[in-house]
Amino acid sequence: MKKTILITGAGTGIGKATAFELARKGHDVIATTETEEQSLDLKNEIKSANILMEVFKLDITNKTDRKKIENYNLDVLINNAGIGESGSLAEIDINKVRNNFEVNVFSTLEISQLALKKMLVRKQGTIIFISSLAGRITMPFLGPYCMTKFALSSGAETLRREIHRVRENVHISIIEPGGYHTGFNQKNIAKKYVWMNEQSVFYSIIDKIKIEEEKLFKFTESKTTTSIVQKIVKAAEAKKPKLRYSAPWWQAVGTQLLRIFGK
Numbered sequence: 001m002k003k004t005i006l007i008t009g010a011g012t013g014i015g016k017a018t019a020f021e022l023a024r025k026g027h028d029v030i031a032t033t034e035t036e037e038q039s040l041d042l043k044n045e046i047k048s049a050n051i052l053m054e055v056f057k058l059d060i061t062n063k064t065d066r067k068k069i070e071n072y073n074l075d076v077l078i079n080n081a082g083i084g085e086s087g088s089l090a091e092i093d094i095n096k097v098r099n100n101f102e103v104n105v106f107s108t109l110e111i112s113q114l115a116l117k118k119m120l121v122r123k124q125g126t127i128i129f130i131s132s133l134a135g136r137i138t139m140p141f142l143g144p145y146c147m148t149k150f151a152l153s154s155g156a157e158t159l160r161r162e163i164h165r166v167r168e169n170v171h172i173s174i175i176e177p178g179g180y181h182t183g184f185n186q187k188n189i190a191k192k193y194v195w196m197n198e199q200s201v202f203y204s205i206i207d208k209i210k211i212e213e214e215k216l217f218k219f220t221e222s223k224t225t226t227s228i229v230q231k232i233v234k235a236a237e238a239k240k241p242k243l244r245y246s247a248p249w250w251q252a253v254g255t256q257l258l259r260i261f262g263k
């Protein structure tokens with residue numbers, strides 16, 4: 001069945017790939033981007049790919065932008081927009097942590113509340129939260145990001161259980177990507193080196209941390225986003241979507257084992 005699906009942060013990476021796949025499958029896709037520039041680029045790309053999609057700027061931290069979604073009767077909202085701060089929780093400027101929560105948790109919840117309002121009246125709809133396997137196990141020096149994804153996943157699960165008490169056809173799902181080579185992880189891990197300088201207690205091991213991170217992402221990042229896009233599409237099209245969808249499978253299994261047996 002053809003659905004009306006809005007995606008946030010669709011100017012790049014997983015969000016863009018999901019928007020293209022859903023549009024190819026015949027859904028009415030509304031691909032929103034953080035900036036006007038990204039919208040323009042995306043519109044050009046869509047034109048050359050001969051694909052139909054509505055595109056506009058929607059910075060999820062901007063109240064006026066968020067309200068744009070009230071013009072639609074959405075079947076599915078895909079909360080994909082996200083950022084990641086890095087660096088030790090012992091030293092990071094708390095405003096960086098606050099800002100990470102502002103984007104990944106608070107603004108995501110605010111836009112979801114707007115979409116839910118209509119879905120509850122229409123008694124149908126799905127809200128998808130793109131969380132992370134980093135919302136199940138943490139990584140040192142990625143604490144701020146991991147904290148937001150733990151919060152997002154727990155909030156989504158709570159919301160699902162609440163909504164199902166009153167609306168059996170309004171669903172909440174969590175997507176847990178492992179590592180994907182979109183540039184996101186590289187951008188995030190680099191942020192801490194701007195401020196973790198000579199004054200940092202970790203300065204003497206910074207080269208070691210860099211090598212470890214490089215190795216970790218080289219080993220874990222999938223080259224293409226196909227496996228996670230397939231899961232998002234599955235959740236968006238499902239009549240009764242599951243609580244969690246994770247990919248790639250081996251990282252999902254690894255994460256589960258780490259949670260059972262600890263480290």
Ligand SMILES: NC(=O)c1ccc[n+]([C@@H]2O[C@H](COP(=O)([O-])OP(=O)(O)OC[C@H]3O[C@@H](n4cnc5c(N)ncnc54)[C@H](OP(=O)(O)O)[C@@H]3O)[C@@H](O)[C@H]2O)c1
Pocket residue numbers: 008009010011012013014015033034035058059060061079080081082083103130131132133134176177178179180181182183184185
């Ligand atoms: N790649 C991975 O390994 C991985 C793993 C687990 C989870 N994830 C999650 O998957 C989602 C997509 O990540 P990705 O890998 O595709 O990275 P990405 O290409 O950086 O995608 C994130 C998108 O969100 C946008 N964004 C940031 N702040 C926004 C705001 N205030 N309003 C609207 N859009 C905003 C970004 O715009 P800018 O480019 O302008 O910042 C970017 O287009 C994120 O939620 C991320 O946490 C990714």
